[in-house]
Structure formats: structure tokens, C-alpha cells
Amino acid sequence: MSELVTARLRSTTTELGLPHTPTSLEHLIQRADASKMGYFDFLDLALSEELAIRDDRRFHTGLRLSRLPHHKTLDAYDFSFQPELDPRKVRDLATLSFVETKTNVALLGPPGVGKTHIAVGLAVAACRAGFTIYFTSLDDMVRQLKEADAIGRLPSEMRLYQRPDVLVVDEVGYLPLDRDEGNLVFQLISKRYERGSVILTSNKTFGEWGQVFGDEVLATAILDRLLHHCEVVSINGNSYRLKNKLFAIGGGGDAATA
Ligand code: ADP
Ligand code: MG
Numbered sequence: 001m002s003e004l005v006t007a008r009l010r011s012t013t014t015e016l017g018l019p020h021t022p023t024s025l026e027h028l029i030q031r032a033d034a035s036k037m038g039y040f041d042f043l044d045l046a047l048s049e050e051l052a053i054r055d056d057r058r059f060h061t062g063l064r065l066s067r068l069p070h071h072k073t074l075d076a077y078d079f080s081f082q083p084e085l086d087p088r089k090v091r092d093l094a095t096l097s098f099v100e101t102k103t104n105v106a107l108l109g110p111p112g113v114g115k116t117h118i119a120v121g122l123a124v125a126a127c128r129a130g131f132t133i134y135f136t137s138l139d140d141m142v143r144q145l146k147e148a149d150a151i152g153r154l155p156s157e158m159r160l161y162q163r164p165d166v167l168v169v170d171e172v173g174y175l176p177l178d179r180d181e182g183n184l185v186f187q188l189i190s191k192r193y194e195r196g197s198v199i200l201t202s203n204k205t206f207g208e209w210g211q212v213f214g215d216e217v218l219a220t221a222i223l224d225r226l227l228h229h230c231e232v233v234s235i236n237g238n239s240y241r242l243k244n245k246l247f248a249i250g251g252g253g254d255a256a257t258a
Helices: 003-015 021-034 039-066 087-093 115-128 138-150 154-162 179-192 206-212 216-228 240-248 253-257
Strands: 104-108 133-137 166-172 197-202 230-234
Touching (some): 039 115, 087 230, 104 216, 115 133, 115 166, 138 166, 138 179, 179 216, 206 216
Parallel strands (some): 104 230, 166 197
């Protein structure tokens, strides 16, 4: 390629918003030459390459901004370890139609059964598909909202949790909240209602949420909005964290204290 053409390509592609094309072009031309590619195929290849690089960058930036604690996928989840959990239920969720329909997902069960793993796996899949994600624990979110409220910045902090297509709220119920804190959660859930999905994990049954939010009426109001459009996945099995230890102690259920 002449230097003049290279320079023009660089400026044209930049102006068109295709920044990766000039760098991959030499390599693509070699591939096209080697396989005697036609003009249409070559154009298709060059544009697909640009799109693939752009998608990959967006995915990695999205993952960084999501604050996910790790990036475990659903493929890494061993369904045979939780025989009562129907893999189809999770695989259906992985099609992400719940994100399109702004449906919530509640993952319930005792510690170690993989609630966070599945929540993260769904979030990673959604991020890959181009949706925006934000991950927080309930306690962190409440702390941030309270701090913002104290300095008069509650609306902008609320927007942080309102904006993403998928908000993951981990560990609902580990620590009980007081009434004011429960109220902040209610405000947020009301704002996201039918506007964006929430994936939550909890070790408490919905019946115990009154204790979690310090008030039965408030808990009912939160549940009313959360559960109107919600897929509930209950995982009732052994902790994966105790996988090998359970055999060592004869599979005793008391091992949950570890
Ligand atoms: P929970 O949120 O229910 O307390 P986690 O999702 O944090 O549980 O799971 C605890 C650990 O065990 C994580 O490292 C997770 O990846 C792993 N894990 C849990 N269940 C499974 C499973 N069925 N297959 C593979 N890894 C699992
Ligand atoms: Mg967890």
C-alpha cells in the first residue's frame, strides 16, 4: 500500500469511527491475498474485524466498570453438585430475555450453594451481550446511599444504581437494616421497577424479609415491586465450599457452621 493511501485510510477510518481498521489492514490484506478473497468478502472481513475488536473492548470496559467481584461463568458451575437445581432454569435465564423484559431474578439459598457465582455468571453474559452491569452488596449500597444522603447527594447516588441495565444486589439479609436504611432500599427498588432488572441473592426466605428491613410493611412493599416480574431460583443443597470436607466428616448437615 502506498504511504498516501495508508495515510488517507487512517484519516477516513478515524473520521468514520473505525479506529482499528488501519492497524489490522496489512494483516487482513495478506489473508485476502492468500485465500484469493473477493471484494465483498474482503470488505465483510475488514468490517467484522473492526466490530469484533470494538465489542471486545466494550466488554472489557463494561466488566471493569461493573465492579463484579470475579468473572466466573455459568460454564464453570457444576450443576451435578446441586441435583435439586434444574439447569434449564439457569440456562433459560442465560438467554437474557429477563434483561429485555426488565424482569428481576432472585437467587435464594444457604451459604456456599453458588448464588453469587450464578449472579455473576448471568451478569458476565449480559455484559458480553452489550448490557451495562453494576454489582454491589446490599450493605455496601445502603452505606453509599446513606453517606450520599448525609451530604445532600442522594439523587446522584441513586442514579448510579438506577442507570445500569442489570443491577446485582448481593447478600440481602446478611445484616439486618434499620427502618431508614430499609426506606432507601425501597426508594431504589421503586425507581428500578419495570425499568431495569435486579439480580439479588439472599440466604433468607421472603418470609424473613420483615426482619431484614426492620419493618413488615416496608418489606412487603419492597417484595411487591421486586416480585411482580421476577424469576425465583431456590438452591437447596450443600455448600460447595465444604465440598470435600463433607465427605471427611461423613456428610453431616451441621457442617454449615464452618
Ligand atoms: P453463595 O453466594 O451461595 O454463598 P458462592 O457463589 O460464593 O456461594 O460460591 C462459593 C464458592 O463455591 C465460589 O468460589 C463458587 O464459584 C463455588 N461454587 C459454588 N457452587 C458451585 C458449583 N455448583 N460448581 C462450581 N463452583 C461452585
Ligand atoms: Mg454469595
